[in-house]
Amino acid sequence: MKYIATIEDKEYEIEILSETRVLIDDVPHEIDFKHLRQYLSFSLLVDGKSYETNIYQDNSDWEVLLRGRQFTVNVEDERERRLRLAAGHISVHKGKFVLRAPMPGLVIDIPVAEGDQISKGDVLVILESMKMQNELTAPRDGTVTRIQAKVNDNVERKESLLVLE
Amino acid sequence: MKYIATIEDKEYEIEILSETRVLIDDVPHEIDFKHLRQYLSFSLLVDGKSYETNIYQDNSDWEVLLRGRQFTVNVEDERERRLRLAAGHISVHKGKFVLRAPMPGLVIDIPVAEGDQISKGDVLVILESMKMQNELTAPRDGTVTRIQAKVNDNVERKESLLVLE
Amino acid sequence: MFKKILIANRGEIAVRIIRSCRELNIPTVGVYSDADRHNLHIRYADEAYYLGPSKASESYLRGDKIIEIAQACGADAIHPGYGFLAERADFSQACQDAGITFIGPKPSSIAAMGDKQAARYTVAEAGVPVVPGTEGRGDLSDEDLLRLAPEIGFPLLIKPSAGGGGKGMREVQDIRDMAGLLTASRREAEASFGDDNIYLEKMIQGARHIEIQILADQHGNVIHLAERECSIQRRHQKLLEEAPSPFIGDDEKLRQEMGQVAVQAARAVDYINAGTIEFLVDKDKNYYFLEMNTRLQVEHPVTEAVTGIDIVKEQIRIAAGHPLSRKQGDINLNGWAIECRINAEDPYRGFIPSTGMITQSLLPAGPGIRVDSGVYSGYQITPYYDALIAKLIVHEETREETIARMKRALEEYRVIGVRTNIPFHQALLEDPDFLAGNFDTQFVDDEVPPFTGHQKDKNLPKIAALAAVLAAHENTQRSAIVIRRAQRDISNWKWMGRWERTNK
């Protein structure tokens, strides 16, 4: 079975040949993958190198905790990718971006207006939570097409605040 | 609902009046019982006193870990007890006792024979496991009615070794 | 000694205080808000009582209710921890009025140090150097502050009079930005402390934040436990602290001199119990009084590690009237200690707080490691309190060895389900300037590189990708089994059986 794993912008093509052999970008590796699923604890040996990881699914992505770092990995198999490409979603970075509240909190400020052209890194919303004021910034350039929250709103986690296109 | 809880030979009659009130041997107590079931973590407040426990079911008994000690608690409700008493099982300490291997191991010695009268504390089987020779003793007086293992047997956990009546 | 101590706090610090009480064989009382019923401090306390709704103003800040509970359950002392009521003179006074010992300084000492402006004036009078600012001028209006600012010079800091922990603080680089920053600072000060008074202070460029821990008993003895370096801050929030300070290093003369000045500052307000004098130290080793924290500090464990003194036990003994167990000459520093504050926040996305359930919390262990935490597997992080989920403290002989041990501990530490700032600490501990001891309080804001790519093993993303694929693959196989079970596809069952056997 062949899969495509994406971390940020980098893609890895991984083919599972057997329980102990894989190809990563066409390079063969000996592997041994063992887990205590209930405890989210995974041990992976790759050509003798040992990696302890914790893996769990968050929405459609996989969260992989490895040596203190957390990687968000998108995994598709060949068939899924073909279907998605055929449907025209060529890039995950185009199209609508919905800014959702990463935690419950109080909206302190929304320093943008509908129609504003904004750049990656611009502050879109200031949200107070856990005794701190937090700046939610734009993940990419775009236009604010819709603002769904207003100052002084108490918002729930994952509530959509505004839309960027 | 009324329950009878037994720890070793001591019985406690516990009646649940509501989510926050119980009678223990007819004495009323205010309680608050909160848990993270998945993590076997229970917090119990009794008249303001706080107890952290870990509870899990092992066969028909409940194992309760409390301040470093582990209690094995048998719980029956009134109906179960009535049925059991009606069926004539008056005491749990009479009748057949089956000695089972508490862990996998190698039978080193069985210093008793079928028909032997033995006393509480007598060694029935010596089992080697985890680099140690372990003496399995009689939990009460009785007669060895059947021996099911022999010296040099490799036995599994919970395998029955002999019967005491 | 006390019959029973109520801990008027929550989280890691409540747990930490309960631990010392238990070791002193003193029963403890925990109090909890709606959000905290299952928290460790409640499960570890001997008694526990409900305080109120989750918002701090309706629970942990309700001094009246807390005193009521203490009286009802027979607690004869209250430990306030840090934050919440710890630096409220009125609460200390109310305890005294109710016949309950407040484990901390007298109301008058808290008041004298609590108003940051007044404190600067008091210690300056006692001969302690302070950073130039608007001290001794009382509460000023925005107009006054705007007028005085050019006298002090830029850059300068706006600080809440009632402040602490960096909340409400603002840097001003240019007078044109100042009006807006004054408004923002007052708003945050009002929200955090219920007091919108602010003052100005010159900003010392390239300064280090170095503080002295002191202990003072009721018999006139005051000693210091040397310094902690807390220059690693992000927006005035401390992130990593160490003892001793790499800046002071072997300069025993400076260490003792600052210690003596700290003792002097404590004496100026007739201080009793544990306290901390914060200094800014410039590159020429001039030091300036910044403020005094009249309570236990978050970072007290690094001092405990190098001195061998349990500061919380000392606090309790002092409050019970015991004389200090040690004289200044008995204090020796052994080895080096570093504390990393582990916050539930995402360093990859501007450090925004991360809420949700910690599905697994796996602590680092082995030699020289201490974890102070109030969280556990199954803990729900709520938006009501701060983002600190644990303090990781390591101790070894030299700074270099301590850093190596901390790196090992950070790698072992697993907090699953929420994001933490562990990668931030990992990046910091690889930074050449940090390793060389070359940093100031601006270091993190200015210098720390992005967190990606600091790992020596460049293969990590590839391995993460592989791990995710294997987990996903197995999930697919599992689903396939369920579907094909109906179709009695025996061959697939076999494969699955092998997979399960090797992976269970």
Place this chain on the structure above:
Amino acid sequence: MFKKILIANRGEIAVRIIRSCRELNIPTVGVYSDADRHNLHIRYADEAYYLGPSKASESYLRGDKIIEIAQACGADAIHPGYGFLAERADFSQACQDAGITFIGPKPSSIAAMGDKQAARYTVAEAGVPVVPGTEGRGDLSDEDLLRLAPEIGFPLLIKPSAGGGGKGMREVQDIRDMAGLLTASRREAEASFGDDNIYLEKMIQGARHIEIQILADQHGNVIHLAERECSIQRRHQKLLEEAPSPFIGDDEKLRQEMGQVAVQAARAVDYINAGTIEFLVDKDKNYYFLEMNTRLQVEHPVTEAVTGIDIVKEQIRIAAGHPLSRKQGDINLNGWAIECRINAEDPYRGFIPSTGMITQSLLPAGPGIRVDSGVYSGYQITPYYDALIAKLIVHEETREETIARMKRALEEYRVIGVRTNIPFHQALLEDPDFLAGNFDTQFVDDEVPPFTGHQKDKNLPKIAALAAVLAAHENTQRSAIVIRRAQRDISNWKWMGRWERTNK
């Protein structure tokens, strides 16, 4: 320094060694048997290779395979830990022959101390006092031993020549029991060490087991790190160790004298690396050489706590040819440390081992606590290896405070799913004779009271009963819901809803 170290061990000690290697920035190689693929030492090592079936004789005792793996992966040093191959002169020799550094003493030193009888003879020649016995007479038959026994006098001990860890040891009170005990001892010795040679030793009544940790480099420097007291043993298995010894206490003269004698014993066999000289000390402070352990000891962490020295790092530095980082005069003892060995065994049922899965393992934390362990939530305890699941080490200033801290730690420690000896340690730490320091090596067998009822809180069984009833009640309600769901019993749903809300 080494390029890569292979750890020829498993469990807590393999993890402990990996931790020090990581802090020294040396890559590690783990090896595993079938039973241990998911163990911590494999997950924490940088590389991991399969060794063989679960039985130690087919995996961790296969020196040949281990050297093969080391050569294949480029490891230039092997750390043997304790047990398994740690005291096998032939393995040390084989490493040397293969050009791999064995992190431990030379083969000749291991051989000289490995035969317990020969060792007694050697050190006695060097002027070190030994317990009277059959030393210097070679391997004797049962007949010879039966004949010599009355000369030594009863009670006496039968000990395996190749022994260690109490395995195969038997006490003889009366010559009539001796023949059977000789057989049993030889059988256990053969099973444990593959060598059924045994010898006799007079039993010192009321003796204490006190041992001296030494460090010796390749440049002729030998120092001692003072003593550990290990008198708390059950059937010659150590259960609790402390440093310093409450028996030696302030007798600095005795401490230094025993230390010097230990250095002398080490020099007698040209010793290099870390080692331990075990002594029996009678009530008049006469001390007798018992044996030398030519390896890292299980209980080394208590010495690390009071000296501040990481013994494993020192071992590695010594093996790499570095001189000792400290002289004898640099060794100072700070505070008090105690280690409790946490075994998977049931103290209420004759200490029989407990196998099965540890469904949750929750570590104690906070100040002064160290846990060395190879287990975790989800760990499966197998019958192949020993019952030690963790070592709990605490450090405080005085013995009394250290005991109080240990009691607190034992209460916090949760191992769910298997039985442990934690209640044994709790009972021991309440025992007045233990608290007073009045005990000898027979103390646990003779004196420790039953474990029930040692708790001050007499209500605990009642609370346990209540907790079980509440858990059972809730289970019943849950089942009832499932049954009644079909019957659409709305009222019950409501009740359940409330229950779930308040309990989730």
